[in-house]
Amino acid sequence: MSLATLLVLADGRLPAGGHAHSGGLEAQVSAGRVRDLDDVAAFLRGKLATSGLVAAAFAAAACRRPGRWAELDGGLDARTPSPALRKASRAQGRALLRAGRAMWALPPIGREPHQPTALGVLAHAAGLGPEEAAVAAAHGTTTGAASAAVRLLALDPYAVHALLARLAPACDRIAGEAARHADDAVNDLPAAGAPLLDIGAEHHATWEVRLFAS
Amino acid sequence: MHPDHATPAGGAWPRPSENYVPHAHGPDEPPHTHPDPGVDPHQALAAGPRALRVGIGGPVGSGKTALVAALCRALGEELRLAVVTNDIYTTEDADFLLRNGVLPAERIRAVETGCCPHTAIRDDISANLDAVEDLEATLGPLDLVLVESGGDNLTATFSKGLIDRQIFVVDVAGGDKVPRKGGPGVTAADLLVINKTDLAPLVGADLAVMDRDAKERRGELPTVFLSLVEDRAATPVAEWIRILVGVRGPAG
Numbered sequence: 001m002s003l004a005t006l007l008v009l010a011d012g013r014l015p016a017g018g019h020a021h022s023g024g025l026e027a028q029v030s031a032g033r034v035r036d037l038d039d040v041a042a043f044l045r046g047k048l049a050t051s052g053l054v055a056a057a058f059a060a061a062a063c064r065r066p067g068r069w070a071e072l073d074g075g076l077d078a079r080t081p082s083p084a085l086r087k088a089s090r091a092q093g094r095a096l097l098r099a100g101r102a103m104w105a106l107p108p109i110g111r112e113p114h115q116p117t118a119l120g121v122l123a124h125a126a127g128l129g130p131e132e133a134a135v136a137a138a139h140g141t142t143t144g145a146a147s148a149a150v151r152l153l154a155l156d157p158y159a160v161h162a163l164l165a166r167l168a169p170a171c172d173r174i175a176g177e178a179a180r181h182a183d184d185a186v187n188d189l190p191a192a193g194a195p196l197l198d199i200g201a202e203h204h205a206t207w208e209v210r211l212f213a214s
Numbered sequence: 215m216h217p218d219h220a221t222p223a224g225g226a227w228p229r230p231s232e233n234y235v236p237h238a239h240g241p242d243e244p245p246h247t248h249p250d251p252g253v254d255p256h257q258a259l260a261a262g263p264r265a266l267r268v269g270i271g272g273p274v275g276s277g278k279t280a281l282v283a284a285l286c287r288a289l290g291e292e293l294r295l296a297v298v299t300n301d302i303y304t305t306e307d308a309d310f311l312l313r314n315g316v317l318p319a320e321r322i323r324a325v326e327t328g329c330c331p332h333t334a335i336r337d338d339i340s341a342n343l344d345a346v347e348d349l350e351a352t353l354g355p356l357d358l359v360l361v362e363s364g365g366d367n368l369t370a371t372f373s374k375g376l377i378d379r380q381i382f383v384v385d386v387a388g389g390d391k392v393p394r395k396g397g398p399g400v401t402a403a404d405l406l407v408i409n410k411t412d413l414a415p416l417v418g419a420d421l422a423v424m425d426r427d428a429k430e431r432r433g434e435l436p437t438v439f440l441s442l443v444e445d446r447a448a449t450p451v452a453e454w455i456r457i458l459v460g461v462r463g464p465a466g
């Protein structure tokens with residue numbers, strides 16, 4: 001396993017479409033639920049424990065068995081009740097594949113898989129293991145929304161990065177837990193849900209004016 | 215030798231050379247894979263040359279959408295044409311084109327850019343590439359795709375991974391200093407359009423000064439003056455594009 005390769009895969013500058021998404025934060029900011037750094041911290045912890053765990057587990061599983069991507073994708077559909085979130089996840093999966101194809105030789109994986117499925121398959125193609133795929137997924141869950149927080153709330157970027165540093169051990173823990181499921185049947189993979197993220201995403205998709213795609 | 219170094223059967227991608235020898239692997243090296251030099255990592259392009267992609271950038275309100283509308287009017291009949299818009303936070307530009315009936319809805323896609331219009335056309339072009347790809351998938355081969363960037367500043371330029379040529383639109387109402395100020399859009403765009411010349415007397419802008427400064431900044435690169443309220447078909451720009459498309463030959 002190459003640590004530098006993992007950093008390439010997990011880099012926020014990877015041209016994989018992430019910059020246009022707030023990870024559900026814009027909807028919560030607008031609803032007045034997230035106003036300051038403490039709120040962002042709570043939001044990220046909640047995200048990590050729910051959609052972050054699911055994403056990390058599916059990334060780990062897809063890394064372990066890239067040939068089963070379609071089945072895993074179905075499992076993610078079942079865990080993503082909001083059509084807007086499904087669409088956002090598939091759009092980011094497609095963009096990630098585009099970047100992945102330029103970097104590594106990818107096995108067949110369809111045109112628009114969910115983002116965690118794509119991430120796992122990329123990790124596999126890059127010679128990384130399920131644990132690394134899970135770390136990249138968990139880390140991405142927090143960093144995308146954190147950079148959106150800097151833009152949406154005009155927070156001090158140093159304070160937000162200090163928060164990310166504090167969350168790093170939690171990312172590792174979630175990733176470790178996720179990776180332990182890498183061999184589970186799809187139906188047995190984690191299915192933690194975050195109803196407010198689902199509801200927020202559905203409202204957000206109807207707005208006429210918004211800064212982020214999701 | 216790794217199994218992934220084996221020559222693929224009938225790989226169409228040219229190998230680096232006939233004598234290409236993959237690097238050796240010692241027995242103690244961790245297992246790893248390489249992109250196969252015999253396999254093109256990109257998705258196959260549609261048969262035949264793809265559409266010419268022209269990026270249209272420039273500051274907020276300089277007339278980018280008005281130019282796109284004019285080009286649709288001028289070229290819509292003779293070229294298979296589609297448009298991608300990049301608004302900062304609405305689908306205003308796409309809606310304008312629809313309302314004005316210059317192009318049917320299926321030929322227009324709006325990309326969302328998450329507060330960063332320049333990121334979407336330069337650093338992370340994935341959403342724009344997906345939009346172009348979707349247009350070509352649903353409409354069949356195209357001759358020309360216009361990509362309008364969200365209004366930004368003088369430093370915003372398009373990545374060559376997204377477009378073939380770029381037009382930078384500034385307007386005289388921004389002051390006759392704009393060409394002198396330069397920036398990558400003004401100095402390096404394949405065509406500089408100085409729009410709203412009809413407003414020059416009203417804002418006291420000296421077109422001769424703008425012309426001289428543009429020449430100084432741009433060397434041989436062309437600059438055109440335009441008033442889209444007077445020339446609703448953007449004649450010099452349409453002509454410039456016609457030549458480019460002609461040079462490339464018809465798509466598909």
Ligand SMILES: Nc1nc2c(ncn2[C@@H]2O[C@H](COP(=O)(O)OP(=O)(O)OP(=O)(O)O)[C@@H](O)[C@H]2O)c(=O)[nH]1
Pocket residue numbers: 272273274275276277278279280281307364365366409410411412413440441442443444
């Ligand atoms: N007087 C005059 N007005 C113009 C001309 N071209 C465009 N406009 C007007 O300028 C305004 C802005 O034009 P747009 O085409 O929307 O500008 P834009 O660059 O697309 O703006 P953003 O996408 O918001 O950055 C509109 O009200 C146009 O009608 C021109 O040549 N002369």
Ligand SMILES: [Mg+2]
Pocket residue numbers: 278279280307362365
């Ligand atoms: Mg516009």
